[in-house]
Every structure is written in C-alpha cells, then in structure tokens.
Amino acid sequence: MAIDAEAAGKLALDPITVEVERGRLRFFAKATGQTDPVYTDVDAAGRADHRDLPVPPTFFFSLELEAPDPFAYLAALGVDLRRVLHGEQAFTYHRPAYAGDKLTLRPRIVDVYSKKGGALDFLVKRTDVHRGTELIAEAQSVLVVRNPEVPQ
Template identity: 80%
Template sequence: MPIDTEAARRLPLDPITVQVERGRLRFFARATGQTDPVYTDLDAAKQAGHPDLPVPPTFFFSLELEAPDPFGYLAALDVDLRRVLHGEQSFTYHRPAHAGDTLTLQPRIVDIYSKKGDALEFLVKQTDITRGGQLVAEAQSVIVVRNLEVSQ
C-alpha cells in the first residue's frame, strides 16, 4: 500500500537528546576502520587541537538508533518493515562535535517519491543535529519500500 505522503510530512518525530561518550567514539572509530589516532587517543586529539575525541564520520547515524523506537515512524505510516531497505545515507557537517557534547537530533520526513509505477517508494528523512541550538550536522537517509501489491 502506498505511503500517504501528506500524513508522512505531517508526522511529528520526537527529538532525541544524547551525550556523546568517549568509549563509544573509540569503539565506533575502530569498528569503521578509522586509522587516524585522533579518533581513539585523547592525547592525539588534543595535540590536533580538539578539546576531546572528535566524532568520526557517519557516527551521527548510530545516535538516531538511541530513540526508544527508532523505526516507529515507519509503523505509524503502516509500512511493513519486511519490505524496507536502507537505500542511502548522507551527511553535511557544519562544525565538529566531541566526546562530552550533548547533542539534540530532530528528525523529519522531507520527501517521498516513487518509481516503477509505485512499486518502489523512497522515503527521505532529514535529521538536524544541534548542540546548544547551533547546527552541527544534517543527516539524510533514504528508506526504500517495496510495494508488492503494485504490478510493474
């Protein structure tokens, strides 16, 4: 069943406030193959001019998973999770974030479009990441929904 575009755009998505933990940054940096010691060694980070370990690229995506029900918005739109694929992820960085920062993530659905005669729908969610009211980064994800009942 196609997603109701207007309902999706009006759907309120709760903000998420999280504190960035040094241990999680180290774990994430290692798990994603970061070789620059600035992401895992506090002394190296400080020598590079950072107040603490900086947030590695793409880390913000993992913070969105801190929500009590990170995919609840899909259920609210009657999307069957068995028909969902993670299609795309992108980030725009405005200023660095570091261990110890308290960040607020405010997601919203910004677009829905379809292809193949509505057999595939693409739901675009943007999340603004702020610290003390200042924009730190924007994360955008695209979820692909297969509508099996639509014949191509």
C-alpha cells in the same frame, strides 16, 4: 501499500537528546575502520587541535537508534520493515562534535516519492543535529520500501 506522502509530511518525530561518550566513539571508530588515532586517543586528538575525541564520520546516524523505538515512524506510516532497504545516506557537517557534547537530533520526513510505477517508494528523512542552539550537522537518509501491491 504505498506510503501516504501527506501523512508522512505531517508526522511529528520526537527529538532525541544524547551525550556523546568517549567509549562509544572509540568503539564506532574501530567498527568503521578509522585508523587515525584522533578518533581513539585523547592525546592525539589534542595534538590535532581537538578539545576531545571528535565524532567520526557517519556517527550521527547511529545516534538516531538511541530512541526507544527508532522505527516507530515507519509503523505509524504502515510500512512493513520486511520490505525496507537502506537507500542512501548523506551528511553535511557545519562544526565538529566531541566526546562530552550533549546533542539533540531533530528528525523530520522531508520527501516521499515513487518509482517503477509505484513498485518502490522512497522515504527521505532529514535530521538536524544541534549542540544547544548551534547547528552541528544535517544527516539525510533515504529508505526504499517495496510496495507488494504493485507487480514487479
């Protein structure tokens, strides 16, 4: 089934508010192969003029998984998770975020398009990350959904 672009554009996605914890930052830095000690050592972060451990690159993507059902929007659009592939992700950083920050993520679907005669649908989601009223970053992800009704 093709994704209904109009329904996707109107779909309201709930904001997610999380407090960034040092332990989680250290774990994420280690899991993603960060070797710079500013991501794991508070003293090293301070020497590099950070007020605490900074958020490592791509960390914001993992915060979206804090929602009670992070893929509910796909179910609402009739997307079968077995047909979903990660297409790409991109980040635009405006300000650093740190351990102890309370961040609010505001996701929304910004585009839906098809390729290969409708065999593949692309769902583009953008998430603005705020600390209070301050825009910290924009995260964009693209999911590829195979449409089983169109022959490959």
